[in-house]
Amino acid sequence: xxxxxxxxxxxxxxxxxxxxxxxxxxxxxxxxxxxxxxxxxxxxxxxxxxxxxxxxxxxxxxxxxxxxxxxxxxxxxxxxxxxxxxxxxxxxxxxxxxxxxxxxxxxxxxxxxxxxxxxxxxxxxxxxxxxxxxxxxxxxxxxxxxxxxxxxxxxxxxxxxxxxxxxxxxxxxxxxxxxxxxxxxxxxxxxxxxxxxxxxxxxxxxxxxxxxxxxxxxxxxxxxxxxxxxxxxxxxxxxxxxxxxxxxxxxxxxxxxxxxxxxxxxxxxxxxxxxxx
Amino acid sequence: xxxxxxxxxxxxxxxxxxxxxxxxxxxxxxxxxxxxxxxxxxxxxxxxxxxxxxxxxxxxxxxxxxxxxxxxxxxxxxxxxxxxxxxxxxxxxxxxxxxxxxxxxxxxxxxxxxxxxxxxxxxxxxxxxxxxxxxxxxxxxxxxxxxxxxxxxxxxxxxxxxxxxxxxxxxxxxxxxxxxxxxxxxxxxxxxxxxxxxxxxxxxxxxxxxxxxxxxxxxxxxxxxxxxxxxxxxxxxxxxxxxxxxxxxxxxx
Amino acid sequence: xxxxxxxxxxxxxxxxxxxxxxxxxxxxxxxxxxxxxxxxxxxxxxxxxxxxxxxxxxxxxxxxxxxxxxxxxxxxxxxxxxxxxxxxxxxxxxxxxxxxxxxxxxxxxxxxxxxxxxxxxxxxxxxxxxxxxxxxxxxxxxxxxxxxxxxxxxxxxxxxxxxxxxxxxxxxxxxxxxxxxxxxxxxxxxxxxxxxxxxxxxxxxxxxxxxxxxxxxxxxxxxxxxxxxxxxxxxxxxxxxxxxxxxxxxxxxxxxxxxxx
Numbered sequence: 017x018x019x020x021x022x023x024x025x026x027x028x029x030x031x032x033x034x035x036x037x038x039x040x041x042x043x044x045x046x047x048x049x050x051x052x053x054x055x056x057x058x059x060x061x062x063x064x065x066x067x068x069x070x071x072x073x074x075x076x077x078x079x080x081x082x083x084x085x086x087x088x089x090x091x092x093x094x095x096x097x098x099x100x101x102x103x104x105x106x107x108x109x110x111x112x113x114x115x116x117x118x119x120x121x122x123x124x125x126x127x128x129x130x131x132x133x134x135x136x137x138x139x140x141x142x143x144x145x146x147x148x149x150x151x152x153x154x155x156x157x158x159x160x161x162x163x164x165x166x167x168x169x170x171x172x173x174x175x176x177x178x179x180x181x182x183x184x185x186x187x188x189x190x191x192x193x194x195x196x197x198x199x200x201x202x203x204x205x206x207x208x209x210x211x212x213x214x215x216x217x218x219x220x221x222x223x224x225x226x227x228x229x230x231x232x233x234x235x236x237x238x239x240x241x242x243x244x245x246x247x248x249x250x251x252x253x254x255x256x257x258x259x260x261x262x263x264x265x266x267x268x269x270x271x272x273x274x275x276x277x278x279x280x281x282x283x284x285x286x287x288x289x290x291x292x293x
Numbered sequence: 294x295x296x297x298x299x300x301x302x303x304x305x306x307x308x309x310x311x312x313x314x315x316x317x318x319x320x321x322x323x324x325x326x327x328x329x330x331x332x333x334x335x336x337x338x339x340x341x342x343x344x345x346x347x348x349x350x351x352x353x354x355x356x357x358x359x360x361x362x363x364x365x366x367x368x369x370x371x372x373x374x375x376x377x378x379x380x381x382x383x384x385x386x387x388x389x390x391x392x393x394x395x396x397x398x399x400x401x402x403x404x405x406x407x408x409x410x411x412x413x414x415x416x417x418x419x420x421x422x423x424x425x426x427x428x429x430x431x432x433x434x435x436x437x438x439x440x441x442x443x444x445x446x447x448x449x450x451x452x453x454x455x456x457x458x459x460x461x462x463x464x465x466x467x468x469x470x471x472x473x474x475x476x477x478x479x480x481x482x483x484x485x486x487x488x489x490x491x492x493x494x495x496x497x498x499x500x501x502x503x504x505x506x507x508x509x510x511x512x513x514x515x516x517x518x519x520x521x522x523x524x525x526x527x528x529x530x531x532x533x534x535x536x537x538x539x540x541x542x543x544x545x546x
Numbered sequence: 547x548x549x550x551x552x553x554x555x556x557x558x559x560x561x562x563x564x565x566x567x568x569x570x571x572x573x574x575x576x577x578x579x580x581x582x583x584x585x586x587x588x589x590x591x592x593x594x595x596x597x598x599x600x601x602x603x604x605x606x607x608x609x610x611x612x613x614x615x616x617x618x619x620x621x622x623x624x625x626x627x628x629x630x631x632x633x634x635x636x637x638x639x640x641x642x643x644x645x646x647x648x649x650x651x652x653x654x655x656x657x658x659x660x661x662x663x664x665x666x667x668x669x670x671x672x673x674x675x676x677x678x679x680x681x682x683x684x685x686x687x688x689x690x691x692x693x694x695x696x697x698x699x700x701x702x703x704x705x706x707x708x709x710x711x712x713x714x715x716x717x718x719x720x721x722x723x724x725x726x727x728x729x730x731x732x733x734x735x736x737x738x739x740x741x742x743x744x745x746x747x748x749x750x751x752x753x754x755x756x757x758x759x760x761x762x763x764x765x766x767x768x769x770x771x772x773x774x775x776x777x778x779x780x781x782x783x784x785x786x787x788x789x790x791x792x793x794x795x796x797x798x799x800x801x802x803x804x805x806x807x
Contacts, residue, residue: 035595129731188378220619
C-alpha cells in the first residue's frame with residue numbers, strides 16, 4: 017500500500033484521538049459534578065446556613081448564594097455600564113489613538129491574572145477600611161468583566177451595517193439618540209450576549225474575591241462594607257478543608273454553580289442563534 | 294431666482310485624496326436634478342456633502358459652501374442635526390430599521406424630533422407619508438408588521454415615506470433603484486415625478502438612461518470635477534464636452 | 547525590598563520575616579511548561595479536527611463544547627482536579643512513571659497526588675480551548691484556493707493539513723503565547739492541586755507553589771506579619787510584568803496573522 021496513504025491514515029487517527037481526548041474532560045467534569053453534587057440540590061440546601069464540620073444538620077449554602085447574587089448584580093451593574101460605553105466608544109471612534117490604546121489594553125486585561133486585580137482592590141478598598149468588605153469584591157469583579165463586555169459590545173456595534181448608521185443620522189438625530197436608541201436596538205442581541213458573558217464571569221470568578229470579601233460563612237448580608245461570601249469562594253474553602261461533610265457541601269455548591277453557568281451559556285447561544293436569521 | 298440649494302466651490306478630501314474638486318452649481322426648486330457619472334467619480338460623496346452626512350467618516354474634510362435658503366450649512370452656528378432634517382435621504386440599498394414595524398419606521402423621525410404633539414397627529418403624519426410614497430394601500434392593514442417582511446421595492450418606498458415624514462425641503466437619492474427589479478424601479482421613478490410637485494429631488498445615478506428619463510436638469514461628474522451641467526434635453530442631445538458625449542452614448546464605465 | 551535577592555532566595559519564613567520567591571517562580575515556570583507541552587498538540591489537533599475531519603453538522607457542537615470549556619469557572623476545574631484528576635494521575639501515571647523511570651530526575655520524587663505535575667496537566671486541560679479557538683479561526687481563514695492548490699498537486703489530506711499549518715504558523719504561536727499567559731496567571735485551580743509547599747522543586751512530582759497560588763494561599767495570613775504583604779506584592783509585580791510581556795508577545799503574533807490575512 018502507498019506509504020503516504022498509510023501515514024495519512026495514521027496521522028488523521030492521531031489527530032482525531034487527541035482532539036477527542038481534549039474534549040473528554042468537560043464531559044467528565046459535568047458528569048462528576050452532577051453525580052456528586054446533584055443529590056444536594058434541594059431548596060433547603062439553597063437557603064440554609066452551612067453545616068458545622070461534624071455532626072448537626074445537613075446545612076446549605078444560603079449566605080454564599082445571596083452573596084453571589086449581590087456581588088454579581090453589583091459587578092454587572094458597574095462593569096456593564098462602564099463596559100458598554102467603552103465598547104461603544106471603541107466601535108464608533110476607532111480611528112482615535114485613545115481607542116487603539118484602550119483596545120489593546122483591554123485585550124491584555126482579558127488574559128490577566130485575576131488575583132492581581134484582587135490585590136489591587138485590596139489596596140484600594142480593603143486596606144483603607146481595615147476590613148474585608150463586599151464592595152471591594154464587587155469592585156474587583158467589575159474590573160475583571162469590563163474587558164469582556166467592552167470588547168463584545170464593540171463587536172456588536174461594528175456588525176451593524178453602515179447603511180443603517182447612515183439612515184439613522186440622515187434623519188437628523190443627535191449622536192446619543194442615534195447610538196443609544198436606534199442603533200442599540202439593532203445591536204441589542206450582541207449587547208445582551210456581552211452582558212451574559214460578563215454575568216457568567218462575575219458569578220464564577222474566585223481570585224478577585226479571595227483577597228477582598230473574606231468569605232464569612234454565617235451572615236446572610238451585613239452591608240456593603242462588611243465581609244460576605246460567594247459560591248466560588250465557598251467551594252474553594254470547603255474543598256480544601258479537612259472535613260468530609262464540607263467536601264460534600266462543596267460538591268453541592270459546584271453543582272449549583274455549574275447549573276448557573278450552563279444556563280447562562282445556553283441562553284447566550286440561543287440569543288446569538290436568532291441573529292443569524 | 295429662488296434656488297433650492299446652492300453649492301459654491303465645494304472641495305472634499307478623504308485623507309490626502311482630493312475627491313471633489315471645485316464643484317459649483319445651483320439647483321432650482323421643484324425639479325428633479327440628476328447627478329450622473331461613472332463609478333468612483335464622487336457622486337455619492339457629493340450628495341453626502343450636502344446634508345453633512347459625510348462627517349460620519351472621520352477622514353473626510355470639506356471646504357466650500359452649501360446654501361439652502363441663503364444659509365450655509367457648514368457655517369459654525371448651524372446645528373448639524375437641523376441641517377440633516379432639511380433633507381430626506383434615500384439610499385442605494387433599502388435600509389428600513391429591520392427590528393421596527395412599518396409604522397414605527399415612519400414615525401420614529403417625527404416622534405424623536407418632537408415634530409408632533411400627540412398620537413393622532415402622528416398617525417395622520419404616518420398615513421400621509423405612506424400615501425405620498427405610494428405605499429399606503431399595500432400596507433395599511435399591516436402597519437405593525439416588521440419592516441423586513443416587505444419586498445425590496447416596498448422597502449425602498451418605506452424609506453421614502455420615512456424621509457418624507459420629516460417634511461424636508463430637498464430629497465437626496467443615492468442610486469435608489471440600483472438594487473431593485475425593473476417593475477419596482479419604474480414605480481419609484483413614477484413616484485419621483487409626482488413628488489417633484491412638492492419637493493426638490495436630487496438623484497445620483499450611474500445609469501444615464503434613467504437620468505434622461507426622469508430629470509429636468511442634469512450634471513455630469515467625472516473624477517470629482519463637474520464637467521457639464523444643464524437642461525437634460527440639451528445635455529443629452531447636444532453635449533458640449535467630449536467626455537459627456539462619451540458617457541451619454543455609453544462608451545464609459 | 548531586597549530586589550534581586552528576593553527573586554533568587556528560596557525561603558519563606560514568616561517568623562523570621564525572611565522571604566524569597568524562587569520556588570514559586572520555578573513552580574510557575576514548571577507548571578506552565580508542562581501545560582504548554584501537553585496542550586499544544588491537543589489544541590492543534592482539536593482545531594484541525596473540528597475544521598477538517600469532523601462532518602459539517604457536528605462542527606457547531608464541538609465549537610460550543612470548546613467555548614463552554616473556556617467559560618467554566620476555575621474553581622470547578624480545581625474541585626474536579628483535586629478529587630478526580632489527581633487520584634487518577636497518581637495511580638495511573640505518577641506511580642508507574644516513578645517506579646519504572648524514577649532514575650530520570652524529572653520523575654525522581656515519590657509522588658503525592660497534589661503536585662506540580664497535576665497542576666500542569668490541569669492547566670493544560672484548561673487552556674486547550676483558548677489556544678485551539680485562535681488556531682481554528684486562523685485555519686478557517688486560509689483562502690480556499692490554497693487548499694485547492696495543495697490538493698491539485700496530489701497531496702494527501704494529512705499533507706495538505708501540514709501545509710496549511712505551516713501557513714498559519716504565526717497564528718499557532720499567537721495561540722500558544724496567549725494560552726501561556728493564561729496558564730501563568732491561572733490561580734484557583736492551580737492553588738487547589740499544586741500542593742502548596744514551599745520547597746525548591748527537584749522533579750515534576752514535587753509539591754510546590756506558583757506565584758499566583760502563593761498569593762492566594764498566603765495572603766489571608768499575611769496581615770499578621772509585617773513584611774509578608776510587601777513580599778506578596780513583589781511576587782504579584784513579577785507576575786504582572788511576566789504576564790504583560792507574554793500577552794504583548796501573543797498580541798504581536800496575532801497582529802502578524804491579521805496582516806497576512
